[in-house]
Amino acid sequence: MRNLSKKHYLLIIIAFLLVLTACAKEQVVKTSQEKTVGTEAVADVKGNLKVHFIDVGQADSILIENGENNMLIDAGNNMDSDLVVNYLKREGIKKLDYVIGTHPHEDHIGGLDAVINTFDIGKVYMPKVTHNSKTFKDVVTAIKNKGLKITTPVVGSKIVLGDAQGVILAPNSKEYKDYNNYSIVLKLTYGNTSFLFTGDAEDISEEEMIRKGFDLSADVLKVGHHGSHSSTTLEFLNKVNPAYAVIMCETGNDYGHPHKETMDKLKNKNIPVYRTDENGTIIAVSDGEKIKFNVNPGDYSYGRGSNTEKASINKNKSSQDNIFTAKAESYEEKAYVDKNGNGLIKGNINSKGEKIYHMPDGAYYKKVNAEVLFKTEREAQEAGFRKSKK
Template structure:
């Protein structure tokens, strides 16, 4: 009882007032970063069965989660190796230890300007340690407001979850964001499950993104068909530990991701995706043993540069059997393409038109 009261008092001290949603003024178009200066790097740090994501754009940095308790120093050392001295934003997606366990160590080692966490408590020593670290630094917690957009250097992120005041599962409280840099974009949803995904879909926000941090370590309780279709990622990253006790990633999830360029921290170690505002390049710490994973640096072209003279007027996706016009913004990866001179040729080969570019 005393421990619960202590945690509640800490919560009162460190939380700023705020509401979870702002649907009355919600802009359904997530804002794009129109100015591009240099590159943006997104580091999916290998912290075993947990999440830790560093985002760098120019001199600005953000950390989303920091793995379990034993990975605090790992994350601190990684950030220092990347030249990080100040964190403009720290997001603790939700109070589970595999996400916030190392955050107290991070907060103790860096200057932190703003902390975003959902307004939900947890009576664990791990959560108490985090609140104490925040209090001792004289910081306050900002409650996420859905629809709010913040600048991170020349990139911008919009909060897209959580969308309710209370849930049955702590996972659904996960702070979710869409990050944009130039014409490239990422979606991060922590451990949000299907219930929270439905709420994000109901907002009417443009969720389409080039990269999706696969929610909940590849669990079948997340990544509904509707949510995956809305995001339609070219690249997916799963953060998980090798031979974990949960059986992640689940077979059902892997089957859904068959057409996505997939990276896994259990196979690849730390994964770094760099954007110049148009193209994405991917570097992995180690080669991995998954045949769907690229083992060396890969560049993903975001703009079509093909001409009809040397390729064809229509581009088909060999996985989905959907064909696109050459100017479509949702072209498949080069390795998944097949070219057709006419629509009739594509249809005869068993391909169907992409709804958006063939209107």
């Protein structure tokens, strides 16, 4: 080296600088490449991401915390309003940066009006579909009274919650026959971990997400529609390929959730299942690398099953002038509507706090006031109401 001239030293330095420049350019190209929808760049994270699957019985309510940033996905039934509000207060929540009402069913948005009225709210996301229930109208009124506007979900749009990166994956169509498929589906990535929140999205919505080539892979899957057979197709489950699954349902619920078909798929893939009907409130904590739960996994047991569910929904098929037949899932379900298309089945909460629905030919139909009207028995049952015995 002592025999090298100044000219040689200069050439060596220039060559070294050229190598550094080439490496820098390559890195810029890599970081600027477009990513598939649903794939988020892994960022450095600080602290933990806490996901609370709040036990609200046969309903959904999920609180997500990252530092001072908070999000609420759904808020249970109307009767869960105090439960959800008090839970958030115990967690020290004062502001919710995002509130998501996945779809207009009462077991998902029932407590949203109380939440919106109680806390400082940033953005409210709801799908572009209306419902004729009092519950839906109460939520819209609360949003207006707070001076807020509803943000319609746009597939591919990003949501930033502290160090967590979210992307909206559904709904992908403007119209569905079933409200469940309007569900907002959100994938949330925190460091090297990810969560997929599906609301009640059914096989139709799942197939759309697969067909569009979205990155559905996630460590934790919030199983769609309370573990119903109408969601979690095998193809969808394979695409998500979760390490853990969470099912939100109530012990002994009238729908037989979770269904055998869904539990068998999870069992066959050896996916640990955390269930609110067995575990109560479930809290998943991610440090960006690993996810820990506050409870042990539940089992793969299931409810009554889909055949019983279908039979109960098909009861009392009496013929009336104001009834027409509409196809729902894989069976024929009758809708009770007036000439303007308004539901005729009355939903009422009695003095004991029980949620009862009354058919037009029921003994008490004319005596009760409707707090909410339904078009089908299935719609009433999904909102947490049981049929009057008379």
